[in-house]
Amino acid sequence: MDIEQAIEVLNLYEYSTKLELSEGFRNHIADNITVDEFMQMKELAIKALEKQIPKKPNDISKIYTGEKVGTCICGYDGVLEHEKHCHACGQKLDWEGLG
Numbered sequence: 001m002d003i004e005q006a007i008e009v010l011n012l013y014e015y016s017t018k019l020e021l022s023e024g025f026r027n028h029i030a031d032n033i034t035v036d037e038f039m040q041m042k043e044l045a046i047k048a049l050e051k052q053i054p055k056k057p058n059d060i061s062k063i064y065t066g067e068k069v070g071t072c073i074c075g076y077d078g079v080l081e082h083e084k085h086c087h088a089c090g091q092k093l094d095w096e097g098l099g
Helices: 003-012 014-022 035-050
Strands: 058-062 068-071
Touching: 003 035
Parallel strands: none
Antiparallel strands: 058 068
16 A cells, blocks of 8 residues: 555545544544544644655755755755755655756
8 A cells, every 4th residue: 555545545534433433432542532632643644644755846946066955845945955855844855857
C-alpha cells in the first residue's frame, strides 16, 4: 500500500469509526480514547503521511554557489537543492525537473 492509498483508507472509515467509538464498540487499545481524540489522531496521521508525498518547491532561484534555492509549500523560503526535506515543516521535497 502506498501513501496515497493509506490516506484514502483512513478517510473512508471516518463515519464508521466515529459511530463505533460513540456507541462503545471499542477494543482494548482504544478504551480510554474519546471520539474527538481519535479523530485528532487520525488527522495527525494523515498530515504526517501527506508530508511524505514529495512536493516541488516554488520560486526557484540560484544562490552564489550555483545551487538552487526555493520556497516550500509551508512558506519557508530557504530550502536548498541538496535538501530532501523542509527544515521548517518536514515536507518531502521533489527537485526533479526544476530549473
